[in-house]
Amino acid sequence: xxESKIVLxxxxxxxxAVVALHSTNLQVEAGQTxxxxxxxxxxxxxxxxxxxxxxTPTSGAVEFEGAPVSQNNILALRRRMGYVIQExxxxxxxxxxxxxxLMARHLQPALPEDELQTKLDELCELTxxxxxxxxxxxxxxxxxxxxxxxxxxxxxxxxxxxLLDEPLGALDPMVRASLQxxxxxxxxxxxxTVILVTHDMAEAGYIGDSIVLMREGxxxxxxxxxxxxxxPADDFVSEFITAQRSLVQL
Amino acid sequence: MRWGVKEMKKQQKTNDKRxxxxxxxxxxxxxxxxxxxxxxxxxxxxxxxxxEISVGSKRFTESYVLGEIAKKVLEDAGYxxxxxxxxxxxxxxxxxxxxxxxxxxxxxxxxxxETILKxxxxxxxxxxxxxxAEHGIGMTDELGFNNTYAFAMRRAHSDSLNIRKISDLQxxxxxxxxxxxxxxxxxxxxxPLSQRYGLQLRPHGMEHALAYVALNSGEIDLxxxxxxxxxxxxxxxxxxEDDLHFFPKYNAVFLYRLDTDPAAIDAIHKLGDTINEGLMxxxxxxxxxxxxxxxxxxxxxxxxxxxxxxxxxxxFVSKLLRWTGRHLMxxxxxxxxxxxxxxxxxxxxxxxxVLSQIIIxxxxxxxxxxxxxxxxxxxxxxxxxxxxxxxxxxxxxxxxLPIVRNTATGLQNIPTPLRESAAALxxxxxxxxxxxxxxxxxxxxxxxxxxxxxxNVGTATLAALIxxxxxxxxxxxxxxxxxxxxxxxxxxxxxxxxxxxQVCFDGLDRLxxxxxxRLEEVSQQAAVGE
Numbered sequence: 001x002x003e004s005k006i007v008l009x010x011x012x013x014x015x016x017a018v019v020a021l022h023s024t025n026l027q028v029e030a031g032q033t034x035x036x037x038x039x040x041x042x043x044x045x046x047x048x049x050x051x052x053x054x055x056t057p058t059s060g061a062v063e064f065e066g067a068p069v070s071q072n073n074i075l076a077l078r079r080r081m082g083y084v085i086q087e088x089x090x091x092x093x094x095x096x097x098x099x100x101x102l103m104a105r106h107l108q109p110a111l112p113e114d115e116l117q118t119k120l121d122e123l124c125e126l127t128x129x130x131x132x133x134x135x136x137x138x139x140x141x142x143x144x145x146x147x148x149x150x151x152x153x154x155x156x157x158x159x160x161x162x163l164l165d166e167p168l169g170a171l172d173p174m175v176r177a178s179l180q181x182x183x184x185x186x187x188x189x190x191x192x193t194v195i196l197v198t199h200d201m202a203e204a205g206y207i208g209d210s211i212v213l214m215r216e217g218x219x220x221x222x223x224x225x226x227x228x229x230x231x232p233a234d235d236f237v238s239e240f241i242t243a244q245r246s247l248v249q250l
Numbered sequence: 251m252r253w254g255v256k257e258m259k260k261q262q263k264t265n266d267k268r269x270x271x272x273x274x275x276x277x278x279x280x281x282x283x284x285x286x287x288x289x290x291x292x293x294x295x296x297x298x299x300x301x302e303i304s305v306g307s308k309r310f311t312e313s314y315v316l317g318e319i320a321k322k323v324l325e326d327a328g329y330x331x332x333x334x335x336x337x338x339x340x341x342x343x344x345x346x347x348x349x350x351x352x353x354x355x356x357x358x359x360x361x362x363x364e365t366i367l368k369x370x371x372x373x374x375x376x377x378x379x380x381x382x383a384e385h386g387i388g389m390t391d392e393l394g395f396n397n398t399y400a401f402a403m404r405r406a407h408s409d410s411l412n413i414r415k416i417s418d419l420q421x422x423x424x425x426x427x428x429x430x431x432x433x434x435x436x437x438x439x440x441x442p443l444s445q446r447y448g449l450q451l452r453p454h455g456m457e458h459a460l461a462y463v464a465l466n467s468g469e470i471d472l473x474x475x476x477x478x479x480x481x482x483x484x485x486x487x488x489x490x491e492d493d494l495h496f497f498p499k500y501n502a503v504f505l506y507r508l509d510t511d512p513a514a515i516d517a518i519h520k521l522g523d524t525i526n527e528g529l530m531x532x533x534x535x536x537x538x539x540x541x542x543x544x545x546x547x548x549x550x551x552x553x554x555x556x557x558x559x560x561x562x563x564x565x566f567v568s569k570l571l572r573w574t575g576r577h578l579m580x581x582x583x584x585x586x587x588x589x590x591x592x593x594x595x596x597x598x599x600x601x602x603x604v605l606s607q608i609i610i611x612x613x614x615x616x617x618x619x620x621x622x623x624x625x626x627x628x629x630x631x632x633x634x635x636x637x638x639x640x641x642x643x644x645x646x647x648x649x650x651l652p653i654v655r656n657t658a659t660g661l662q663n664i665p666t667p668l669r670e671s672a673a674a675l676x677x678x679x680x681x682x683x684x685x686x687x688x689x690x691x692x693x694x695x696x697x698x699x700x701x702x703x704x705x706n707v708g709t710a711t712l713a714a715l716i717x718x719x720x721x722x723x724x725x726x727x728x729x730x731x732x733x734x735x736x737x738x739x740x741x742x743x744x745x746x747x748x749x750x751x752q753v754c755f756d757g758l759d760r761l762x763x764x765x766x767x768r769l770e771e772v773s774q775q776a777a778v779g780e
Contacts, residue, residue, distance in 0.1 A: 052674050078676035089671030093689045093764035102685065103675050137766035139773050153675075 005030040005161065005193045006051055011060035013046050020046045022217045023060065030160075033187050033194040035208030037201060038240075042214040044197045048163045051195070052083055079103070081161040082154025086169045088146035090138040096149045097134040100156050107157075123152040126186060144175040151186075162187075162194045168203070180206055201225075201244040213237060303514055304332040306343050306352035306717060310458060310730050311537050312397065312478060312502075312530065316356035318547035320504065320518055327517040334717025335543070336726040338626070339432050340365050342716060345630045347505060348385055351637060352717075354506035354518060358397060360498040362389070362505070364438040372498065388508045388515065391522030392501040395478060395530045399433065399497045401490040402475040404465060408488040415493040419449050419472070428456035428470040438498060446496050459729055476500075478527055480535035502530075524554050541733050566739070569724075574743060577720035580638060580710045584645035585703055592650050592702075593695065596657020597683065610658060613650035621648065621712050629716055641713035641720075648709055649702040656698025660691030693763050693771075700755040707748045711740065721747070 006028040013021040021043040028034050036044035049055045050062050053074040062069045064077050090099050100123065101116050124131050129148040138146060147167055154162060168176045184207045187194050198204055204211050205225035212222045221233035232238040303324055307317035314335050321331045334352055337343050344366055346352045359378065363369050367381050379389050401416055411422060419425065433439045434455050444451070456464065461473040462481045475482055482489060504518050537546035599609040624644045634640040664687055672686040714722030721740040728737030
């Protein structure tokens with residue numbers, strides 16, 4: 001199992017008396033899209049935040065390529081991971097372009113402007129973001145555009161890993177469906193290790209190579225959509241899947 | 251000018267508490283000092299010249315006039331004289347003399363005995379001289395007039411009630427009484443007097459010049475006055491006889507530092523026995539009539555030495571420029587230091603914890619100290635005294651809170667998802683602050699600086715109370731002269747300056763606040779509009 005990109009070993013996360021994550025083991029394979037799914041408060045976002053070092057585990061360890069994540073290496077590791085959250089997390093005082101190039105400029109202040117522009121053009125094409133929108137500020141962008149810019153920002157340093165926390169959660173259904181298609185396409189093309197958090201089983205089944213179903217701070221079952229559907233670990237798994245009925249079933 | 255009366259009342263109380271708090275201020279000043287040392291040097295340097303001498307005065311007409319006379323006499327003796335006029339009450343001016351901020355000022359034997367030397371028994375001038383010498387202070391011969399306290403009433407009113415002597419007040423406990431704060435608090439003031447005479451009156455504190463107006467208009471019936479006040483004649487007031495001989499002699503003298511240049515001491519000694527009560531009253535009347543203390547000083551030289559002396563009166567434009575220039579210097583320096591100190595403090599205070607509460611709390615307490623009281627606390631601090639530095643330190647302390655608090659609030663109000671996004675990008679903590687947090691909080695921080703600056707422009711008028719100049723100078727002299735026009739010469743430019751500061755900051759908003767944040771505000775307002 002040495003090729004696992006990210007491993008959680010007996011990771012427990014407590015906030016005072018509240019246990020957000022019971023002792024958990026998880027392996028995320030390189031180049032795969034792993035989806036964390038479950039009801040609100042099941043601990044799925046906590047796992048993402050542990051991986052990118054926004055939280056420090058109460059016990060256990062998070063390993064990145066075999067080395068434990070610590071305060072010493074977290075800065076370097078974060079620059080190898082892209083992080084996208086539900087509301088985009090774009091900085092309102094910067095334009096779309098400035099948001100995307102913030103880190104590149106910070107790390108290489110002498111980087112020529114045309115190189116940055118080439119990178120921006122590539123990212124615009126990849127995420128189908130209109131180039132004329134690059135000069136706009138966050139407040140001037142639509143919800144879908146913000147998520148595209150946020151994805152561009154996450155991809156700007158060409159990271160190994162993408163962490164997406166309900167990236168489509170705040171979007172209306174039409175935008176959401178088309179972005180799901182695009183995301184899957186982008187993941188396939190880039191071949192990056194992706195961890196996506198969602199509460200939508202259809203999205204999980206459509207995008208994910210591996211689905212991790214969670215409940216009350218524990219992993220209930222990990223597998224493909226078919227595994228979960230055909231060999232549910234318990235009643236909760238079946239209930240969770242059937243609760244997410246689609247119009248087709250109606 | 252409401253602040254004048256209210257603040258002054260507080261000043262007297264603080265003078266009494268001065269000793270208790272001096273240890274604390276000492277400590278605070280030491281800390282502030284290290285941060286301000288460079289500026290201190292700049293401000294202290296100009297007073298090193300040997301040919302320079304500074305004369306102080308208290309904050310009433312007679313003291314201003316005597317100061318102008320001393321200034322002229324010293325200039326004739328070849329000195330360059332800085333006249334720090336209207337510095338405040340006895341304590342402030344005495345401390346300024348003792349600490350070497352001024353070389354001399356006019357005072358009265360009664361005040362020296364009671365307030366400065368705190369002697370309960372009458373002293374001869376020899377005893378006074380030797381007691382003062384222990385402080386390194388000398389005393390001239392008496393100038394020739396006794397300006398003692400007197401009680402004054404409207405003549406018609408005193409006639410109708412048949413009040414001639416202070417004892418007669420015993421039968422009229424319901425008179426409305428306005429006394430100066432100094433008289434109310436002095437050891438030889440109201441409290442022992444009321445006991446000696448058995449008086450039941452309930453006085454309240456009032457600025458001396460305003461008390462004349464109040465007495466004349468019938469708002470009060472009785473006030474304390476000085477026996478050489480020009481207004482006693484002008485308003486034709488009845489002066490009550492001190493039939494129990496309570497008031498000590500208040501013979502005018504000059505106090506000077508013994509280490510003053512001997513030629514300067516000689517020059518000031520020549521003023522001895524040259525001004526009788528009649529002349530002093532006329533000089534005071536001249537000052538109030540012409541609204542020009544220098545003109546009153548000229549009258550002295552023409553009457554005493556029978557020579558016409560043009561005591562130089564500055565043109566209004568030149569005075570206005572001098573006041574405004576000094577005002578801007580006080581505001582500018584104190585604001586720059588306040589910004590440099592407050593923003594880092596605010597950044598620290600934006601994190602949770604006890605230290606943050608202390609960082610916000612201490613400037614908050616500073617803010618509750620009345621400005622005049624703060625000045626009175628700072629004046630006795632070694633190296634501060636009545637220099638502009640004291641005013642700058644006080645203004646700096648007042649400017650801290652809005653900037654510290656707004657910086658902390660602005661940073662705390664940044665939504666958690668955005669903070670986490672900045673961290674998740676891999677920005678170092680410093681870069682998170684400079685590239686994300688501070689720009690995002692810029693609007694709030696700038697608003698804090700703006701509030702500070704506007705308050706600062708207003709508060710800086712009080713610098714004149716300790717002779718530090720600025721637009722407060724005409725306000726203070728105007729109060730002494732009871733002349734609204736003179737007050738407005740300072741008040742209007744100060745108000746205009748505050749408006750100008752506001753306008754400049756509105757311009758600065760466009761320059762400093764990132765466009766994205768301004769758009770955000772517009773869209774939020776539009777959303778509220780819907």
